[in-house]
Amino acid sequence: MDKFRMIFQFFQSNQESFMNGICGIMALASTQMYSAFDFNCPCLPHYNLAYGLGILLVPPFILFLLGFVLNNNISMLAEEWRRPQGQRGKDPAVLRYMFCSMAQRAMIAPVVWVSVTLLDGKCITCAFCTSVPVETLGNASHPRLTQGEMQRVLARIPCKEIYNGQQLIANEVAVRYLRCISQALGWCFVLLMTTLAFLVRSLRPCFSQAAFLKSRYWSHYIDIERKLFDETCAEHARSFAKVCIQQFFEGMSMDLVAARCHLPRKAPADAGEAAEKLLGITDRGTMNMALKSWHRCKPALQLHPPALPTGNGWVGEGQPPMHPSTPRRETAAYYSWV
Secondary structure (H helix, E strand, O other), X not given: OHHHHHHHHXXXXXXXXXXXXXXXXXXXXXXHHHHHOOOOOOOOOOOHHHHHHHHHHHHHHHHHHHHHHOOOHHHHHHHHXXXXXXXXXXXHHXXXXXXXXXXXXXXXXXXXXXXXXXXXXXXXXXXXXXXXXXXXXXXXXXXXXXXXHHHHHHOOOOOOOOOOOOOOOOHHHHHHHHHHHHHHHXXXXXXXXXXXXXXXXXXXXXXXXXXXXXXXXXXXXXXXXXXXXXXXXXXXXXXXXXXXXXXXXXXXXXXXXXXXXXXXXXXXXXXXXXXXXXXXXXXXXXXXXXXXXXXXXXXXXXXXXXXXXXXXOEHHHHOOOOOOOOOOHHHXXXXXHO
């Protein structure tokens, strides 16, 4: 158990590297899934387009959602976005930064899938085989066919074993034409995604470095605060349960003494230590109220000691109150650093 606990703590302390590794594994898994996938075009006029575009777009959407599901910060982002204003203001820039960071990682596997699919060319060949320019690539002297017959013949281009329109247009010519277009789109897509990734990762901090540093700092703060809050709640729950169990057995001992069954045992020495960790919260209602208060109005992000009352009022009575959304000491330090 200690080894598993050490591994879990390592993943928590290196969450960003761990999520990058997960996204890389998903990208490799997407390529393996596509190579193992048995692509069977229906070769029917009304189904080719839906099947080809479905294979091209539906799996990337599923992989994109999985990228968000596997990210532990999605619940933290939703909680921060939905919580009431309370004593701490919500900075939309921080929420946007957190969402963009998660979206960038979640986009890796879908981009790999779309790139591999376009470079392979099967989906485009299946989806747009009925749009091949027969007048340009086919046999112009072939007897005229009705629109429905033409669609049925062209829809069988991906299925070489049942294609019967060699006199109209050669199967290899149509497949090479569509695969060329698909590969051109694939390389354009790879170039576009690479350029966007370069702009996002390299140029975005150059335009608003102070705002970028501020958003990154407070996003890390929210993540660390949540982890520490969970650890504190777990420690409080452990101490609370320990004191309740000890009091239960102490009460049972008193009942047994009254019944003259046996002598009471000495109370454990660490009972006082567990009670000290309760921080004044010793009943269920107070704990529920504290948790509800933490959700509704988190404490303001300031480390100043509370103002002390004087004979005529408070010490800080003449000073204007600090708004929750006002930049704090750390934010000012970032601005001075820039």
